[in-house]
Amino acid sequence: MSTSDHRLLDRLGGDYVDRETIEGLLFAAPYLIVFVVFLAVPLVYGLYMSFFEWNFLNPDQSEFVGLENYRTIIADGRFHTALLQTFYFVFLTVPAMTVLGVVMALGVNRGIKGTRFLQFAYFVPYVTTVSIVGLLWVQMYGANGVFTQYTAWLFGRVLSDTSLAMPGLALTTVWWQVGFFFAILLAARQSVPEHLYEAAKLDGAGTIRMTWDITIPQMKNSIIFCVIAGTILQFQVFGQPFVMTDGGPAGSTETAVFYLYELGFRTFDLGYGAAVGYVIMVILIAISLVNYYVIEETVN
Amino acid sequence: MSLRNPTEHDFEFDVPAIETLATYVTAYGLGILFLIPLYQMFVLSITPTDELGSFSWFPEDVTFAYWSWVLFEQPLIYRWIFNTLLIATVTTLLVLVFDSLIAFSLTRLEWPGRKLVLGIIVSSFMVPAFVNIIPLFQVINQLGMMNSYWAVILPFTAGPLGVFLLYQFFRDIPEELEEAARMDGFSTFRIYAQIILPLSVPILSALGLFTFVWSWNQFLWPLIVLNSDAMYTIPIGAVTLQSVYGEFANRLMTMLAIVSLPLFIVFLLFQEKLISSVQLQGTTG
Helix, strand or coil, rough: CCCCHHHHHHHHHHHCCCHHHHHHHHHHHHHHHHHHHHHHHHHHHHHCCCCCCCCCCCHHCEECCHHHHHHHHHHHHHHHHHHHHEEEEEEEHHHHHHHHHHHHHHHCCCCCCHHHHHHHHHHHHCCCCCCHHHHHHHHHHHHHHHHHHHHHHCCCCCCCCCCCCHHHHHHHHHEEEEHHHHHHHHHHHCCCCCCCHHHHHCCCCCCHHHHHHHHHHHHHHHHHHHHHHHHHHHHHHCCCHHHHHHHCCCCCCHHHHHHHHHHCCCCCCCHHHHHHHHHHHHHHHHHHHHHHHHHHHHCC | CCCCCCCHHHHHHHHHHHHCCCCCHHHHHHHHHHHHHHHHHHHCCCCCHCCCCCCCCCCEEEEHHHHHHHHHCHHHHHHHHHHHHHHHHHHHHHHHHHHHHHHHHHHHHHCCHHHHHHHHHHHHHHCEEEHHHHHHHHHHHHHHCCCCCCHHHHHCCEEEEEEHHHHHHHHHHCCHHHHHHEEECHHHHHHHEEEHHHCCCCHHHHHHHHHHHHHHHHHHHHHHHCCCCCCCHHHHHHHHHHHHHCCHHHHHHHHHHHHHHHHHHHHHHHHHHHHHHHHHHHHHH
């Protein structure tokens, strides 16, 4: 900020507003503008839209319908199925990633050789974009893919089976996202104080005992963080069904956000879509709060 | 070490040896399993079409025809890499500037309402981004930004994560430093630019790297606002390849391999830093 800016500030400020307030607002302004325009306004506007039969081409001609959209949600079987399938997906992925993440973190921390290679292998899928991940796995699940090659006798073609498609997406997701769990749990494992183990060793405790009695309890907060953050993130699953199955077969991989996308950008049911978005948000906030209080209870 | 009783040695050696072996088998077993999809991508990209009819770990013949086909005859790929690079770079710069400015303001300057502003920003963490896609689409449309780089960049910069991370970091920088600087006649902006920012390089680089990778990889939002070949980012463009080259796994995999290379290189260069930037989120959450 040049001196002329300062003179400008002083003049603007005058006697009424002190200079620190003006500077404070100027520093805050760039972020506040994008925050208001691209986050706060849409959030309020979405609530407004949810009370209309929204006309996509001529928003002015939208018809006010009150709570009609919300009443429709209560009877919308497709939405209920999508919600249940989303919970199923979370249930398939989050516990698996937590356990696998702990195993990976403990393994890498045991002073074995080649940890840089292992970290690369576990973490590199996480920095790959979902469309590349999805197309890779479509190939692996395909007729000549490596997964089908070794498991066809047991599963057949995973992505064309209504009861196996969702677990198939879950497996892909575990591969893709477990790096996040691994990174956080590795940091947690590395911050467990060594002296705890020395005392236990003197008492003759074995590795399994020490893992169970010291390591896991010491990592508890991070494990809880992974479960909560993982639940919220996985609840928002979209790319995998979009790229790999298009919600099929027979709608069996349609998730909450996938349905939201369908409403907003395929059938252009924007008012109803906005209402569905709000309901999903309320459900997610409720899950976070329940998680939060349950954990407060158990930790204290 | 010299005069150890061999029996006792064997006895003591057993359990740790088995544990070490089990650790190696598990850790490397998982590591190798995890690399299979990427291995498949590269192997298929050099497999001739007449060998695609059946599965094999190693093709009998190897061809780089598809690599040269993509590299020399598919200019659209370069356009997508350029778009993605541009969007990710501008997003990262804007996030670093916007977030550090407001975090500085919230921690270093007294102004009425700043606590409320902080409270609102932090509580917006609760709002999952996808809730906004439908109204945000309307806003972008009204602003005439459809199918532009800004439509992808600006909504991303509104996210609260960086503000929160930097707020916590700036708060813990001791006040004495800037008091001394004020005595020396530093302006507020110089305190921000010459004292606070240099002290925050580690967190700024972590946030920057993280933002770059996530903006590079974002999928749902660009899918909605970008609608022409020439504007696509890599994640969106890649999906369109499936319908065109889905029949030819080798062509498709070559394209995927090439478009994923830039980020693999970033990852190899910054592996430790990137992992620690993810860990950072665990400690703030």
